[in-house]
Amino acid sequence: AESLTALIARFLSLCDYKTEKYIVAKNKKVGVLYRLIQLTIIGYIIGWVFLSKKGYQETDESIQSSVITKLKGVSVTNTSESGVVVWGPEDYVIPPQGEGVLFVVTNFLETPNQQLGYCAESSKVVDGRCRSDADCRGGHTVVAGNGLMSGRCIVSDVNSTGTCEIYGWCPVEKKFKPQRALLANAENFTIYIKNFIQFPKFSFSKSNVLETSDESYLKSCRYDEQIHPYCPIFELGDITRRAGYNFQDMAVYGGSVGIMIDWDCDLDKGYSQCHPQYYFTRLDTTACNRSVAMGFNFRHTRYFKHHTGEIHRSLFKVYGVRFNIMVHGKVGT
Amino acid sequence: AESLTALIARFLSLCDYKTEKYIVAKNKKVGVLYRLIQLTIIGYIIGWVFLSKKGYQETDESIQSSVITKLKGVSVTNTSESGVVVWGPEDYVIPPQGEGVLFVVTNFLETPNQQLGYCAESSKVVDGRCRSDADCRGGHTVVAGNGLMSGRCIVSDVNSTGTCEIYGWCPVEKKFKPQRALLANAENFTIYIKNFIQFPKFSFSKSNVLETSDESYLKSCRYDEQIHPYCPIFELGDITRRAGYNFQDMAVYGGSVGIMIDWDCDLDKGYSQCHPQYYFTRLDTTACNRSVAMGFNFRHTRYFKHHTGEIHRSLFKVYGVRFNIMVHGKVGT
């Protein structure tokens, strides 16, 4: 019976209210200091976290972005291999479909009229060099080479080394050390970057293109951070300059440039206060070693057919600048 | 000696146990209220954070995704420039390699048989207009034009303005204001979207394709949220309709559509409860100004060689819809 009473007492004690015992010190100096500290903390929370950092804001970083690009500009080249050629955007932009990643040809080497057949491997290819037929294993491909070895070694001069004969697209590409960019005025080509963004959570959408009915503005303007922040047209030379590099230097061997569009918006300030910010950086260098593995080039081909049905092709080695448009953003409200 | 004693006392006092002094108020009303508040907080934590929000779950947002697309459908066009042409996916999908970003041609203008030579600049090009030879600076390119000015001004009629003669790919593209989509039945083309996802952290992988041995299902089904959520085949017209736009309207000038595949999975519920969700949005518009900078087109070329060795080309200006398949996801367990 005693233990039951104890249990009931314990259960009832659950309904007791337990609180700390306080001492009140009626010392005015300590009291004022204590309130000042409290006010400082409250002031910090309201002033910094809420007003300045907007800590109460809900943010959305799931940006949906669409980038469409269009280049304008024409260049004329005159080389012994290709003759006089006029380059429009349909030729120098690869791929041509106006994506956010695009490559602009600034320099090239054409090897026209290649046909399948037998010829000497390029002397650039280390494993294709030979002194006698024994060095050329017939039926094998040359490592990093252009074709299948026939087994013969072609030496122009008894004392020198030659190269293995191959079956492949002949003649092979000649040695080429670019000296200057053939599409010299590529610097003046313009790129029109249309960027549409959406934040589905807040049903917010905006574009980096000025909302104007004046069509001629978008034909003649050039981007300027201060004067024309909503003109989405950039000269290529201007982009590399903003990234800290000279376009002509990059154009010889090629390179890679990043264009970052940053939308950091506070929707409380209204639609018109949400601006795109552009940042430009060169992507294919490191701070420590600027020489390593520089340049950007690749090869592509155009196939033709003789009226006899034989296939021949033009091989293009193109050097140029790759532009990579990246869109980041977050909004808060 | 006294200070040493004090030091020892202080050190020993480190081993004292200091706690707050409590008052127990045996007021039942206050006590019950106090316990109720405690229970509410515990209930909130268990009910909302743990059960509803699964706050205890480990989540992984590092989704690895692979998208493969394939289009089916044929369209026939008949234009004065190109004659009757049959378009298969190998022609109207650019690029053709089945990526997650693809462009479907819905309208086009061909300029066949272009050759390098001299002709009048297009009257579309503002800077190519002239009244006399003095307006055409020989050896310079026309801004946003098609070639290099020869210095001559070609005026058909004494009183009117003409355009500068250029060296470039001639004839230049004519003025073109698309009225209707030439590949009218592009609406009925189907796109097969294969999406494979992996969450490496949980060794979880799944696909949006029904795991069936019935191959004919995947040849005839069409996606439906309710009936066929695992049929990954969509009609293009259906996609734009779900995004809120009419395909024929978009097809004339082109546009850009986003297809979002969302995998939000709770692995506690099992493999079979992890479903892909599809969302469709038009990406190239903003809520405020629907007219600005609409449309999507670009130019590409096909090069040919005469049997005399001369190069000529067909220039295609293609309008169409770009589909951008984006995959998001997170799993929790």
Added chain:
Amino acid sequence: AESLTALIARFLSLCDYKTEKYIVAKNKKVGVLYRLIQLTIIGYIIGWVFLSKKGYQETDESIQSSVITKLKGVSVTNTSESGVVVWGPEDYVIPPQGEGVLFVVTNFLETPNQQLGYCAESSKVVDGRCRSDADCRGGHTVVAGNGLMSGRCIVSDVNSTGTCEIYGWCPVEKKFKPQRALLANAENFTIYIKNFIQFPKFSFSKSNVLETSDESYLKSCRYDEQIHPYCPIFELGDITRRAGYNFQDMAVYGGSVGIMIDWDCDLDKGYSQCHPQYYFTRLDTTACNRSVAMGFNFRHTRYFKHHTGEIHRSLFKVYGVRFNIMVHGKVGT
């Protein structure tokens, strides 16, 4: 007057300092235990959170990355349709421009000399099969077929089913069930992956390429986790092997492989301790059902012009492996 006094008293009480009343228990056992618990908590915070997890570090996950790829290797194929063909990177890498996502042809079927005209639909196309002209709706396109039905049914043998006559690119592609990869030595092709990363917040940039002046190293080395972690050259067969698959098996029908480059760097340890980690996974399979929807192929074309001006084309159905290079990273300091 009394209430005013009360108000003043209340206001003055704001300046009182209120604190909890403490009891000091001079029990040494309880005291030592209490201090031990405190020390454990402090030890955990310093040892685990600060030293091991580096909880004090500021981290940056906004990596900026640029990927450039280049393939080397030559393959020779000999088929009845195409004859002897030599494949270089300019042909088997699609697209050729050295991006982070690339497709390597390992198998193909060429349908040469297609011209617009009338021929029988492929028997592969289910909806193109017919028994009589009534089954072929003239002027309509065949679902998933190759052209526009003329309305005639072409039956080679009275008792068998035939296929509808179509207007399209003729002859249509034949049925093809790949048995083995035609570009058998694609396994030995090498891919050179240049990856440059930047963390703008910390002005940190690095590359996965060895910073050496010995150019021949980067021509002959092969990646090895232990011996050559900074050699960025991989054999394709080696990549699929690391992902757990046999290259020859994947090469027949194609597939998709992910190459993840992970930069997880602690800048406190210095520049030289920040290494790229490579991970390889096959992306087009799921753990549960390995058979579903396997393979990767697409079609592309090469257009030619007869000297009479007629267009004809070669249709290539290419099978291959898509490599998707993904770069992740975070740094802390």
